[in-house]
Amino acid sequence: MAKVEIVDVRKSYADTHVLHGIDVAVRDGEFLVLVGPSGCGKSTLLRMIAGLETISGGEVRIGDTVVNRLAPKDRDIAMVFQNYALYPNKTVAANIGFPLKMRGERAAVTRQKVEEAARILGLEDLLGRYPRQLSGGQRQRVAMGRAIVRDPKVFLFDEPLSNLDAKLRVKMRAEIKELHQRLGTTMIYVTHDQVEAMTMADRIVVMRSGRIEQVGTPLELYDRPANQFVAGFIGSPAMNFLPGTLERNGTATTFLAAQGERIALAEGMTPPPGGHVVFGIRPEHLDLSFTELGDAFSATVAVVEPTGAETLVLARYPGGELTCICKGRPDVRPGQTVWLRPHLQDSHIFPAEC
Ligand code: ADP
Numbered sequence: 001m002a003k004v005e006i007v008d009v010r011k012s013y014a015d016t017h018v019l020h021g022i023d024v025a026v027r028d029g030e031f032l033v034l035v036g037p038s039g040c041g042k043s044t045l046l047r048m049i050a051g052l053e054t055i056s057g058g059e060v061r062i063g064d065t066v067v068n069r070l071a072p073k074d075r076d077i078a079m080v081f082q083n084y085a086l087y088p089n090k091t092v093a094a095n096i097g098f099p100l101k102m103r104g105e106r107a108a109v110t111r112q113k114v115e116e117a118a119r120i121l122g123l124e125d126l127l128g129r130y131p132r133q134l135s136g137g138q139r140q141r142v143a144m145g146r147a148i149v150r151d152p153k154v155f156l157f158d159e160p161l162s163n164l165d166a167k168l169r170v171k172m173r174a175e176i177k178e179l180h181q182r183l184g185t186t187m188i189y190v191t192h193d194q195v196e197a198m199t200m201a202d203r204i205v206v207m208r209s210g211r212i213e214q215v216g217t218p219l220e221l222y223d224r225p226a227n228q229f230v231a232g233f234i235g236s237p238a239m240n241f242l243p244g245t246l247e248r249n250g251t252a253t254t255f256l257a258a259q260g261e262r263i264a265l266a267e268g269m270t271p272p273p274g275g276h277v278v279f280g281i282r283p284e285h286l287d288l289s290f291t292e293l294g295d296a297f298s299a300t301v302a303v304v305e306p307t308g309a310e311t312l313v314l315a316r317y318p319g320g321e322l323t324c325i326c327k328g329r330p331d332v333r334p335g336q337t338v339w340l341r342p343h344l345q346d347s348h349i350f351p352a353e354c
Contacts, residue, residue, distance in 0.1 A: 001185050002063035002076075002153035003028045004049065010057035011044050011210075018044055019210045021058065026188060027202075031180045033189045035197040036207035037233075042190045043158055045207075049188065050079050050156050062153060078147035079156040082163055084139045086131040086146075093118075093127040096145040110149075117145040120182065121175075137168045144179065157189040161196065173199055194234050198222070206230050228350040231280050237312065237323045240286070242279045242297065243352060246271050255279050255349065259317050263295050266344035272351040280348035286324040286340040288313060288332065296341035297322060301334050315340065 004026040011019040019041045026032045034042040047053040049060055051072035060067050067075050078099075086095050093114050094101075100110040118124045121141045131139055140160060147155055157176070161169045177200050180187050191197055197204045198218040206213045206221065206229075214226040218234075225231035231239045244257040253271055255263040263279065271277065289296065299315035299322050306312075306329060313324045313332055324340050332338065 001028050003061075004154055004186060004188065005061040006045070006049070006058070007061070008058035009045065009048060009055060009060060011041070011048060011053065012056045017210065019048075019056075022207075022210075022212060024205055024212070024215065026186060029184050029186055031177070031187045031189065031200060031202045033191060033197040033201035033204045034207060035191055035194055035204055035233075036213075038192055039209075040207040041210040042192075042207050046079075046156050046158055046188060046190045049154075050077055051075050052079075076153040077156055078150045078152040078154075079158065080140075080143050080147050080160045082159045082161075084131075084143040084163075086139060086142055088131050090130070091127065092123060092129050092131075092134070092142050092145075095131070095142050096123075096127075096149055099146060099150045113149045113151075114145070117148040120148065120179065121145050135168075136164050137172055140164065140172060141175070144176070148179075148183070153186065155185055155187040157187065159191055160189075161191075169196075176200065195236060198234065204234075206233060225280075225348065228278055228280065228353070231348060231350065235282060237283050237325070239280045239282050239348070240322045241350075242281075242320060242322075244277060244279055245275045246277055246349070257297065259297075259319055261297050263297075263342060263347075264344075265349070266347065269344075269347070269349065271349045274351060276352040278350045278352050279342075280350060281342040282346065283312070283323040283325040285343040285346040286322065287343070288324050288326050288330060289339045289341065290332075290336070291339070293339040293341050295344075296339040298337060298339050301332055301336045301338055304332055304334065313338070 006022055006024045009019060009022045036042050044053060048055050055068050062075055096117055097110045097114045118127055123141055161172050173196060201218055203217055204221055205215050208229055214221060214230045221230060221234045242257050244255055247254045247256055253265045255265055299317040301313055301315050303314040311326045311329055315322050315338055322340055
C-alpha cells in the first residue's frame with residue numbers, strides 16, 4: 001500500500017498541451033476515480049503514473065519515491081486495461097501467474113499465489129481454461145488476478161469495464177469495490193462513466209480539458225458541485241439548468257427566469273456577483289403540481305416515463321426543458337400544463353459561463 005502524490009503534473013505532445021498542471025494527493029488505501037469526458041486527459045494521467053508515458057513537467061511520487069524516471073516495472077504498480085491483454089495460448093492459471101514467472105518466482109510460490117488470487121476472484125474452477133473459453137467478465141477477472149498476484153503498492157485501472165454489457169458492468173463494479181475493501185490497496189481508476197465513479201469511489205477527481213474541476217467524495221460532488229460543469233456531469237438524469245438574472249432587495253435575492261417566473265432564493269445562499277446566472281435544480285428536487293403555484297416554473301408535459309418506484313416527467317417551456325422525478329405514480333399525461341417548484345435548500349446558482 002502507498003500514497004500517490006501528483007504534483008503540478010503536465011503533459012505536452014510537441015505544441016499540444018494535454019495536461020496543464022494536475023495536483024492530486026491520493027491517500028494510502030484510497031479508491032480514487034478519475035472521471036471526465038472523452039479526451040480530458042484522464043488516461044494520459046494514469047499512464048504517466050504507470051510509467052507508460054513520459055512526464056513533461058511536475059512530479060509523481062509513489063510512497064516516498066519520486067518515480068518520474070523509473071521504468072514501469074520498478075514502480076511497484078499493477079495496471080488493468082480495458083482490453084484485458086491476456087495471452088490466448090496460456091491457461092487462466094498461466095495468465096495469472098505470468099508476472100511471477102517473469103520475476104523468476106519459485107513454482108510452488110507461484111502456484112500458491114495463483115490459487116489465492118483465484119479464490120478471491122472466484123476463478124478456482126476455471127484455472128485450466130483458455131481465455132477463449134471464458135466470458136467477458138471472467139476474462140476481466142483473470143486480468144485482475146494477474147494484477148493481484150504481484151501484490152503491488154497501487155492498482156491502476158483504465159476503463160476496465162467498457163467492453164462489458166450493462167448488466168455485467170454493474171456486477172463487476174461491485175466486485176472491484178469488494179476487492180478494494182478486501183485488499184485495502186490504493187486504487188486509481190479511470191472512467192468516463194459518472195455512475196461508475198459515484199458508486200465505486202472514496203473520492204472522485206472530475207477533469208475537463210486537462211484540468212481538475214473538483215475533487216471530493218461522491219456525495220460532496222453531488223450536493224455541492226463547484227461549478228456548472230461538475231453539476232451537469234455528476235448525476236443522472238442530469239441537473240436542470242435555467243438561465244436568468246438575479247434581483248437583489250436588501251438581504252433577499254430573487255431569481256428571475258428568462259421565461260418570466262420568479263423564485264425567491266433561500267436565505268444564506270450566496271449567489272455569484274453579476275446579473276446573468278444559471279439556476280440549477282436536480283430532478284428529484286422539483287415538486288410537481290397541477291395547479292398554479294408561486295415560486296415555481298410552469299411547463300408542458302412532453303414525456304412520462306414510469307419506472308415503477310418513481311415516475312420521470314420531461315416537461316418543456318419556451319426555451320428549454322425540465323426533468324422531474326416524482327415518487328410513486330402520479331396521473332400525469334403529455335400535453336398537461338404543470339408547475340414545478342424547486343426545493344429552495346437544494347437549489348444552485350452558477351455564474352452564466354458555460
Ligand atoms: P481521456 O482518457 O480522458 O479520454 P486521453 O488522456 O486519452 O483522454 O487524451 C487526452 C488528450 O491527449 C486528447 O485530446 C488526445 O487527443 C491527446 N493525445 C493523446 N495521445 C496523444 C499523442 N500521442 N499525441 C498527441 N495528442 C495525444
